[in-house]
Structure formats: structure tokens, C-alpha cells
Amino acid sequence: MMIDRRLIQEVDWVLLGLVLLHSLIGVFFIYSSSHFLAGDYYVRQLVWIGASLIALVLVLVIDYKFFVSLSLYFYGLTVALLAATLVFARFIAGTKSWITLGLMQFQPSEMAKIVMILVFARLFAEYKSAYLTTQHTLFALLLSGAPLILIILQPDLGTAMTFLAIIGGAFILAGLRRKAIFFFLLAALVLGIGAWSVGLKDYQKKRLTTLVNPFHDPRGSGYQVIQSKIAIGAGGLSGKGFMKGSQSQLRFLPARHTDFIFSVIGEEAGFLGVLAVIVLYFFMLARMFLSVAKARDRAGVYIIFTASLLIAFQFLVNILMIIGLFPVVGITLPFISYGGSSLLTSYIACGLVLNVKMRRFANV
């Protein structure tokens, strides 16, 4: 299926430009924080960006409605993969989230995020009343609960939280009554206490307690946050200069090129760099979220909203996490952190937004 010339004109090039700009900022700081390691991470990241762009184009070519119509098949496949992951995957870094297919390794949980975006679009597209009924709520919960539980069992706290954010966002959009909100909060509290006492692994509990006081365990789980805060604080107003941050160059900072890439930016580019990235990110998120007005149907609104929320939530959690305002849960900074899976998911989510936006005219 060829794309119409008009459709290309409708692509939001500004948004795409912002996405690429963030990716390039990411490549720069990945280089700064890993040039002394073997493996040429910045080159790999560039390759991943290329691959992700191809995926994004593929997503653009096909009308989102086609994806939505297939969403339940995707859903079935994803749940099956998640279950298989639990059974077959080996532990990597304490979790069973990676599955190996030949030479490729990928995380079904990343795929699940995209699939849930489509599932909710499918589920709520025909739902036109102002608030959700109990029936609808329960059905949606049941549908999203299965992959969520499988992800929690891996256990992958970060992905599970992102997942919850998508679910919650979709419900808010569909309209939750006060009663329901109250019920959810109560359930969350009960589940939280229950999870704390039986479900959470020790390392996860530690991450929560060190949030309150990182110096409680300065050598262990508090170490990352302490080093990260030192890096960011030492950056000051204008930073120590590109490739000159002692915390990142001398490897005091953990996960420098992945989860804690923003700490490197804070150290080497200072508050001005932090401000620049946050403002640019704000523009990008605004460009994504505010596209809902351009959606031609309800499914499109849901896709734009949940996809944007996916990016926004991870961004917010990441920048809070690295300064100790949120537990260290292993959530990357979309578009900027090193990592193929995360990059691919973010680009596909962005592709879905662009897809909806460019097909706002119904007469295509």
C-alpha cells in the first residue's frame, strides 16, 4: 500500500524533529558516559535509532485502524509470550524479562505496552457515554490485569508501573466516577500493603526505604541515588563540560548511559542543560498530547493519549528517580537513554501518534 502524497504532507515533522533531536542529545551523552568502555555504545545507539525510524515508518504506512482491529490478536500473542517468558527465560539482572530468539533478545513486556495502547483504543472506541459503567470497568480491568500480573511476576517493577499508568490513564479518559476512584485507591492501598508484606523482593523494599533516606544504605541501593545526586549537584549552573564530569568519567555514577543518563546531563551540562532538555521535552510532550484535538475518532484519541502518556510517565519517573524523589525502579528516559528495546517502543508509540494525526481527514 503506497502512501498518498497528501498524507506525507500531513506528517507532523516538528514532532518527528523533536524526537530525533532528543535521540541525538542521547547519543552525545551516551558517548560521553561510555567512550571509555569497550562496545561503542553510541554507534549501537545510532544503529538502533535507524532501526527504530524504519519501524516508525512502517507504523505510519498502515492505517492505525488496521492495528486497532487486530489488537485482540496481538493481545493474545503478547500474553502467551509473557507466559512463555516466565517459563523459559533465564534470569538476567534478577528478572525474567528477556526472551531470546536466535541472536535477538527482546522484552515481550515492551511489546505489551504498545499492544495495550491498541487494546484500549479498541475497547473504548465505541464507548460514548461520559462515565464508565461497572461492567465496562471490570472487563477492562480483567483484560489488562492478565499481562500486568505476568509482568509483576517477572518481576519487573518499572514496566509494571508504566503499565499501570497506561491503564489508569485510559480509565481516566473513559471517565471514572468518584466512587470508582475511591474504590481504586482503597484497593491500591490494600494491594500495596499486601504486596509489601509478601510480594516484594528484598531489593525492591530496600529501594523504597532508601527513597526516604538514601544514606540508610549508602553502599547498597542508596549508592546509586547518592552518586546521582552528587553528580547533578556538582554540575551547578553550567556544568563541568562535555566529557568532564568526574562522577560519570570516573565511574562513580551507576548505569550512566542507561537509566541515569540524565544525571550525566545534569553533571556535564549543569542546570542550564537540565532546563533545556526539560523544556524541549515539554514541547515534545505538548505536541503529542495536544494532538488529541486532531484525531478524527475516539480510537485515535485513545491512541494519542495513551501513547503520549507512556512517554510522559517514563520521563517524569526517570527525572524524579535520579534525584531521589522516586524509588529506583529501572525506568529509562525515552529517546535519550541507551537501549534498543526502549528506543523501539518509544518510536513505535510516537509513530502511532503521528499515524493518527496524519489521518485526521476521514475521506482518505
Place this chain on the structure above:
Amino acid sequence: MPEENIYEDLSLVCRRANTVFWVISALIFLALSYYWKIQIVDHKKFSGLAEANRTRQRALAAPRGLIRDRKGEILADNGASFKVSLIRENIKDMEASLAAVGRLLEIDVETLRSRVEQYKDLQQFEPIVIEDGLSSVDVAPIESRRLEFPELVVDVEPQRFYPKGALAAHVLGYLQERTPEEIRAEPDRAARAGEMVGKTGVEREYDNILKGEDGKIIEVVDSLGRVRAEKARQNPVQGGDVVLTLDYRLQAMAEEALEGREGVVVALDPRSGEILALASFPTFDPNRFITRFTPTEWLQLTNDPLSPLENRAIRGLYAPGSIFKLVMSLGGLGFGYVTPDTSVYCSGSTKIYGAVRHCWFAPGHGSMNLTDAIKNSCNIYFYTLGRRMGIDMIAMAAGRLGLGKKTGVDLAGEKEGLVPSSEWKTRTLKTPWYPGETISVAIGQGQLQVTPLQIAALTALVANRGSRARPHLFKSAPAGVKAGPADDDGAGAAAAAEPPFKPSAFESVIAGMWRSVNDGGTGKGAFVEGMDVCGKTGSTQLVSRESAERLSRAGREIKAHSWFSGFAPRDNPRIVVTVLVEYGGGGGATAAPVARRIFELFNKEIQGK
């Protein structure tokens, strides 16, 4: 596409979506305000933490100052101690490397391997010490093959070295690592691992001059502790040199003259109190404290019944024996109990306080005045004098002459000795003084206890005709170093100004001492042609005369400690020599010849130059 979809009212969901977006944006900018706090408000604090993270301070040991004798001869020097370490990071093939290093350093490969095993938890780049305490000769083959052995590094640290071995060991003292207790006791002083401090002798007394100032390097390290760069360096400052009053030739002669017998030789300049030689035997090699003892060696040294670590000159307590007759004579003359012409008849024995007392010369000396009595060391004369003076006047005379108190020499641990008196006995033993005990004290026996250095100081006082000079070892230190022996307190200075007895008393005693050496007296063994040596011998009975006789009848010889103390020349004396040989027998036979060798050397080699 169904038409109605185009006109579907999506405003409610869009509004909700916008609300969520603005809530998230608000949170993002709230987070930004916290970045402001950390990066701008708390910047200094985190900057400091980052700096502390990346820098590490390492102490550079300062070489100690040298210790020289009065002629500039080096008694304590600094050598270099080389340490060879292995850095595994630079090794390509561990087995081949171990074999090659083993051949180079002549270490068994198995030993080498177990050494590396022992530290396998260290980071790859951290050096593993495989040998230390090496000399420059030992490491020369490594230095010359640097390129072949990139895995070997050689570090050098200054290390105390005593070029003359055990010579003057008790004067110099020894160094030991500062103990954790000592480090706690001096919280202001920077501590360095393995820092050596003076534990005894001059090394301890003048540690503050000698120790110097450690330097430091501030290095930039990464999170693993690997050194990345040097940020700042402060070079160590060598300690100040200390020049001692010792003359190493006299010192060597003093040690040689003891001929391996336990004992003490002290030589000093009576005019200034400068100690020219101070030998105590048995002795030790202070170098062994640097290169570290094996546990067995250390036990042997500390458990040795002859206590080689003890400086007998200041810590050995002996009865002075007949040397004390000098005190008796000065007291008797000074307090007017006798005149130089007072005569006593010696028949070989006498009966005092109901007990028969013998002279050491059984046939008897006949009728003698004071100089004769000193020359012949006649017991009967001093029994008589002692009975006249009484214990408390004897104690007063001894006190005026410096016995029973420290000489104030600049060495730690000096003992006071003991001069008994009736007051002392009632205070400590709670029994009254018996007159019979006075008779023992009169010939330097009984509870009397002195150190050899006290006797040397006493002899110097006599030689000076009553003017006192405190014995000391410190001659000079570089300008600007505040040090040196503490000055006498006011009372001591006043005592020094005023002679304890009138000059004529000293002249009479000196006449006796001269005749003892030069006129066929007990001290004739110390005679040196043309040097006018004056001296007094002493032998301290270790058991009572009766039991000694009984034992000698049983074929067992109990030898007394043997003393000689004298000075030369008679007029304007320039050297005092005091000798004590433990179990040496008669002072005239054993100690006096030792002293003669010192006098001779001084006369021949030193005095003229």
C-alpha cells in the same frame, strides 16, 4: 468510512486528555525546581562530595634526620627500602609471568603463586607486594629490565639505617611502629601507616627534631580506586640532624674494652658534662627493629635474662662499693669529722657495735691518714669514719654529691638509685635504723644503689673540685630547630653555682685518687704514662663476707661487681671514665684496665687534636 464518525463529539475526552497533560507538565516543572535546589542552592555541598569522591590522599614518608657524633661521623643514616609489587592487569600470560618473575627475583614459583592467590580479591590494577625490604642491589636487575616486565613495579621508601650496627645502640635507641594507642594519644599528629617513631634513646628523646614532615600526594581516583592522575604533591621534608657529644672512636673502644662482659663504660667531659662514650653490654642491633624481627627473635630478645635492651648505664642499679669512699671522704672532710691528717690504725679487722668487721686486706694496712685510706681503699678507716658521721650525715653528703636522684641526662627511663637514711627506713620499712647498718653503707654496701652514670657524674664533680655539669648527649641541631636538653631548673642551677664542699676537701680526695693510680694503690691498673690519672676502684660484695668465704671453701667462686671511676689529668681534667663490669671480681684487677684503654686512646688520639 461511516459518515457519523467525522462528526463524533470528542470534546469531553480531549478535555480530559489535556487535563492529564497539564497535570504531568506541572509535575515536570516541580521536578525542575528540585533540580534548581540541588544544582544551584546546594551546589557547594555536592561539589565538595564529588571532590571527596574523586581524590585520595597518600602520605609520603619523610626521611629522619641523621644522628652524628661530635666529629660528624654518621651513627644513624637513611637507607632506601625497595618494595617489588606485581600488577596483574599488565600480565598477558599469568603462568609465564610468574615463572619469569620467579627466576628474576629468585623466588619459588609456588610461593609467588600463593602470594598472588592470597590477594586475588584486590582489583586487577592494584599492586600485590611480593617482596619488600630490598636493597638497591637486589632491585637492580628489575630496574634494568623494565620493558620486559611491565607487571613489576618498584617503590622506594626511606628507611632508618645504622651504619655502625650495634655501636652506641643504647644511646641511639631504636624505632618501632607507632601503636594504635600512641596514635590515639596524639590526635593532632598526622598518622601514616607503618610510621616508625623513636622508642628509646636519642631516637626517642629528639624524635621531634628527627622525624621531619611527611609529604603527601593528592591523587585522582575512579570509583574502583584506580589512580588516574596526580593532582597535587607536597614533598616530604627530612628531619633535622642531631649532633651528639659522643666520640665514635671512644665509643668503639669502650665497647671493645668490655670484651663481651656484661657491664658499662661511661666517658664524659667533666667541664661540660658532654658524654663522650656510653657503652652498655650486652647490646643489640637497632637495624633489626627496622627490618622486623621474627616472633622467635623478638621473644629471645625480650626474654633474655641479661636484658640486652636495658641501658645499664642509666637503668642498672648497683651498690657502689668502695667508690662510695669518695663520698665518705668528702662528707667527713666537709662536715669536719676528719682532717686530711686524721689517722686510723688498720690491723685487718676491728670490732664495731659488737661485730667483727674485716678489711679486704687481711694483714692490715697499719696506721693511715685519709689519702692513704683512699689509695688503699681501707675498710677499717671508713668504718671508723662512718661510725663518727652516722647514717644521716652520710646520706646528706651523698645527696649533695648527686646520688639518690637522676642526673638529668637526656635519655628516658633513667633511675634514681637509693641513698638510705634513718628517715627513709622508718618511712618505707617501718623499722628504726640500726647503727650496724651504717657500717655497711660506709663502704658502699647495704641498701645503697647507684647507676653507673651517677658515679660518672659524681666523679666529674670531684674532678671539677665541686662544680657540677649535667651529663648530656645532645650537642647541636640545625639552626631554627627548637630543641636541646631542657635547662636545669632553678634549684639545680643554684646548686651548680655553689660547690657542695670546700675546695680543700676535693684536693685531699683527689690526692688519694691520684695515689691510688700512680702510687701503687688499688687503681694502679688504670695508670697511663704522663697522664696523671686519678681514680678509685670498687668491688661490691654480692653476698656477705661469711657466706662468700663458705662458698669459696666449697670450691665455688662468687665474683663481685667490679668498679673503677676516675678522671685525667689531675689538673684541668678533661675526661672522666667510669667502668662497671658485672661479676668482674676486684675493681682494681678488672675494671681499672678497661678504663686505662679509654684513657690511653683519649691521650693518644683525641686530646691533641
